[in-house]
Amino acid sequence: xxxxxxxxxxxxxxxxxxxxxxxxxxxxxxxxxxxxREVISAIGQITGREPAFIEGDIRDVSLLAGxxxxxxxxxxxxxxxxxxxxxxxxxxxxxxxxNIQGSITLLQAMRNAGVRTFVFSSSATVYGDPQRLPLxxxxxxxxxxxxxxTKLVIEDILESLYRSEPGWKIARLRYFNPVGAHPSGLIGxxxxxxxxxxxxxxxxxxxxxxxxxxxxxxxxxxxDGTGVRxxxxxxxxxxxxxTALEYCNAQAQTLLTTNLGTGQGxxxxxxxxxxxxxxxxxxxxxxxxxxxGDIAACWADTTYAKQTLGWKADLGLKEMCQDGWRWASRDNxxxxxxxxxxxNTD
Ligand code: NAD
Ligand code: UD1
Numbered sequence: 146x147x148x149x150x151x152x153x154x155x156x157x158x159x160x161x162x163x164x165x166x167x168x169x170x171x172x173x174x175x176x177x178x179x180x181x182r183e184v185i186s187a188i189g190q191i192t193g194r195e196p197a198f199i200e201g202d203i204r205d206v207s208l209l210a211g212x213x214x215x216x217x218x219x220x221x222x223x224x225x226x227x228x229x230x231x232x233x234x235x236x237x238x239x240x241x242x243x244n245i246q247g248s249i250t251l252l253q254a255m256r257n258a259g260v261r262t263f264v265f266s267s268s269a270t271v272y273g274d275p276q277r278l279p280l281x282x283x284x285x286x287x288x289x290x291x292x293x294x295t296k297l298v299i300e301d302i303l304e305s306l307y308r309s310e311p312g313w314k315i316a317r318l319r320y321f322n323p324v325g326a327h328p329s330g331l332i333g334x335x336x337x338x339x340x341x342x343x344x345x346x347x348x349x350x351x352x353x354x355x356x357x358x359x360x361x362x363x364x365x366x367x368x369d370g371t372g373v374r375x376x377x378x379x380x381x382x383x384x385x386x387x388t389a390l391e392y393c394n395a396q397a398q399t400l401l402t403t404n405l406g407t408g409q410g411x412x413x414x415x416x417x418x419x420x421x422x423x424x425x426x427x428x429x430x431x432x433x434x435x436x437x438g439d440i441a442a443c444w445a446d447t448t449y450a451k452q453t454l455g456w457k458a459d460l461g462l463k464e465m466c467q468d469g470w471r472w473a474s475r476d477n478x479x480x481x482x483x484x485x486x487x488x489n490t491d
Contacts, residue, residue: 146170146217147390150203150251151224152196153180155334156266156323159383160222161188161196162332167387171196172216174203175225179337187331203247206254213258220262220314220390221255223248226295229341230270230438233292244295245302252306262314262393264386265303268296269321269375269406269443278410279446282319282402289438300402307400314393321375321406321445323382325465326472333472334379343416344376344465348473351424358428360413362435367442371413375406375444378460378468388456406445407458415462423466424474 147164151157152173158180161171165188173185173196182200189195197216201208203225212218226244227233233240248265255263272280273287288294300317307313324344326333339355340346349355363370385405393399411419417428451457 146172146197146219148212148216148218148221149173149196149224150221151175151180151226151266153177153182153184153198154224155180156320156379156382157222157224158184158188158332159327159379160224160386162191162327163380163383163387164390165192165194165196172199172212172218173197174199174201174212176200176202178227180335184332191327191329191331203251204243206250209250209254210257213254213260218258218260220264220393221251221260222264222386222390223251224266226266228292230290230292231341233295234290237291240291240295244292245298248299248302252302261312262390263303264316264318264389264393265299267300267317267319267402268293269319269404269445271296271300271319272443274440275443278442279408279444280404281446282404282449304400307398312398313400314396314398315400316389316393317400317402318385318389319402319404319445320382321377321404321443323379324376325378325380325460325468327380328464328468328471330468330471330475333469343374343413344420344469345473347417347420347428348469350428350430351420351426351470352473356429358417358430359433360430361433361439363432364435365441367412369412369414372439373410373412373442373444375408375410376416376462376465377405377407377458378465380468381405381407381458381460385450385454385456385458388454392454401453403450403453404445404447405450405456405458406447408445408447410442410444411462416466419462419466420470423463423470
């Protein structure tokens with residue numbers, strides 16, 4: 146059985162689908178801080194069986210100890226965390242406690258239970274402002290905000306742990322910009338309040354929830370002046386996790402650190418155009434000030450992931466926008482819809 150922390154969240158839920166469809170049993174723990182319980186039944190609808198679910202916090206020592214005692218857990222995929230950069234500057238202690246202390250508590254419980262396979266959600270944010278592109282895994286790391294620091298620190302904790310005793314199989318996966326949704330339209334990203342990230346914001350302009358997109362700067366040193374990012378379909382990312390888990394399982398011990406991106410950068414204007422194609426509507430926008438802390442451009446070197454995992458992203462911008470739009474444009478009583486629809490990709 147694979148324990149997925151944060152498994153009702155955006156990336157964790159898609160990974161749960163891919164693992165279940167590959168035949169793994171999945172146990173999800175999530176405190177539902179940024180997700181809903183209904184995601185579990187949606188995963189059930191897609192895959193034909195619901196994963197086991199515990200509503201709880203990864204900082205709860207006794208809950209975790211009990212969980213490892215009562216379930217035969219072979220590996221942990223650790224998605225649970227807070228992820229809003231702006232919020233992390235306002236409530237840094239909450240971020241350090243949730244992300245860093247949460248990870249330590251989880252790793253201690255694993256260690257006590259003799260479980261030593263761990264796949265961690267790191268981020269391209271650890272590269273800071275790129276000194277060169279594409280970003281290779283040996284690019285110097287830095288952080289400019291508490292969220293980014295939590296990723297740096299957890300990466301370092303994992304390295305110390307790996308070096309402290311034999312047998313750990315650890316994957317540190319540095320995601321670029323995950324977007325899109327499962328093609329069923331039954332699970333996707335559900336940001337609370339005003340979305341921080343580009344794609345969910347564009348989606349809300351398309352549905353009429355927001356009047357227009359603010360493009361944060363069009364005077365960057367990029368082909369059209371707007372920011373360039375490496376957007377990756379969440380289903381490709383989920384497949385990357387399965388591959389990383391299988392890679393770990395095949396080693397006696399390992400500390401794998403790899404990018405998960407497409408290697409291709411798109412600008413904000415290109416994303417708007419692609420989304421307009423997918424939803425068939427114009428996306429209203431205006432150019433606004435640069436967002437503090439933003440970088441001009443960022444995309445992955447994918448060579449190492451291909452070489453070590455034999456993994457590469459297959460889905461393009463079209464699928465990212467079409468699948469994202471299918472999810473965003475579901476009727477707003479999404480939970481009822483999940484109850485009515487039947488979708489099984491098996
Ligand atoms: P998400 O918010 O959708 O999912 C995270 C889940 O973790 C949520 O369901 C939340 O309720 C849960 N959670 C948070 N703290 C918890 C705790 N203490 N105990 C139990 N559950 C807890 O976010 P996501 O986009 O799916 O991101 C998953 C991971 O990937 C995060 O660690 C994030 O930092 C990392 N990441 C995300 C992105 C991105 O753009 N989405 C990019 C790079 C890295
Ligand atoms: C953000 C986070 C980063 C995190 C990443 C993946 C910040 C400063 N950085 O990065 O730490 O790892 O998400 O989740 O929040 N844009 C607009 N208008 C908008 C929103 C975004 O023009 O309303 C632009 C941005 O300036 C950027 C691009 O769209 O050029 C992508 O932005 P976003 O989706 O927030 O991702 P990142 O900035 O890459």
